[in-house]
Amino acid sequence: MNNKNKYAIEVELVSFSYGQRNVLEDIQLKIPQGSFLGLMGPNGSGKSTLIKCILGLHKPNKGTIKLFGEDVNKFDRWSEVGFVSQKANSFNSGFPATVFEVVSMGLFGKIGLFRFLTRKHKDKVIDAIRQVGMEDYLRQNIGELSGGQQQRVFIARALVSDPKLLILDEPTVGVDAKSVQNFYTMLKKLNVERNMTLVLVTHDIGAMTEYITDVACLNKCLHFHGGTKEFEEKQDDMISSMYGHDVRIITHNHDHDHDHAHDHDNLKGSTHHD
């Protein structure tokens, strides 16, 4: 592996603001290929915004972002990047589409314009659905499934194009605890067996330290980036520095992290440190 491609994601001094309000300031973050990064931070800390910048959906005011060594504005191998967004935000649950149809969307970018789904593609779709254990629901409308099942379908959609990098923005919001554990196990398997780089945005880093390899803590600026062990040692200092004061919150309050929610006095971040 040459030096240029050592990193899946390189974020260089990136700043971003919505109008007057700065959301990200001078973020510097390099994510090596093959790592499993947990990106944490309180509500309104800019996690989702950073993800949107990395995916090229937002243009940073300052700084550059590279994917696999290539500037994000010029990057065109998008089928190598899988993205699973916050379910509640981007998905209309009444949409009349079957599980098969939803997962096949994951191939559309790769197939390209003016070409159609072939038998081989269909087999891949079914394969991906099998990987997440949803093969019994192929012809079911996505709206009829439970939250956890829907999320598995979206993972299958991200997996079907064989991405090298998978980005998940709070994928477990609204999913019950047992499914969450299975879900993390499945991700870990992808990370280890396929050497897939994973970035998972979460409130709840405590529940997943055993799965991830690295941690990054974000609240406007990057407060920490390092291995999971190092994070566990420094955890207490870091969290109080990041949240601005000493907080001990052990509740599981899964509020949706809208970029606009920006309430420092009323933190709802659920952070485990027992």
Added chain:
Amino acid sequence: MISVFFEYSFLTYSLYTAIMVGLIAPLLGVFLVVRRLSLISDALSHITLSGIAFSLLLGKHFILFANLNPIYMGMIFSVGGAIFIERLRNVYRYYKELAIPIILSAGIGIGVVFISLADGFNTDLFSYLFGSVVVIRYSDFQLISVITILVLILFFLFYKEWFYLSFDEDQATVSGIPKKILHFIFIVMVALVIAASMRIVGILLVSSLMTLPVAAAMRWAKGFKQMFFYAIIFGELSVIIGLVSSFHLDLFPGGTIVLLNVLILLFSILLTNKR
């Protein structure tokens, strides 16, 4: 009952035209409804009205325009309105739906001014408002055939992209689908279909042909492909039965077609409620 439509060539044309409209209006309507843009068809049909009125006004004053089929001017206005809507949706990024009432009222406003300048309503205008069985000319039939073929080709070419964009715009963009150009093609298609459908259903009711069959289809369909299947069946049923019955009962076809659509929708809701 339907046999009379094959005895006179002008009736045959209107029947064929209706069948094409019953196919393409619900076809694009499916995408409009799932993207929560069904009101756009209302806005565009009203701006089509101002184009028709403009053409009638020009025809009064300039001999050159007197023989021009007003549907062309309607199409130009409709496509122009569609482009404006896309622009306005970017101007009001957080209130995207505002674009629709803006274009809708502008369309009516301009239309009313042109109509009064052209000395008010006449029967010709009424046929544009509520549709007509007897006014379909061979040139209408030709034009609508071209639009139908174009819509069908683009539908098959871009089905998967439009499907993905409708389901999840962010994800579709990330996967490299050219969002802007595809939205543009789509909205221009909608504008053309509205202008094409208006001869049969009438401007004021054209949007119902794009949305009501889709609303009924939603009750039955398993999956996205089936949406088209049901929407087109319901669209064709209402258009064909509506057109034939309006001829025999001497009513505007727009009214009978929409009423049939409402009936189909009511039955769909009642019959699927138990499930």
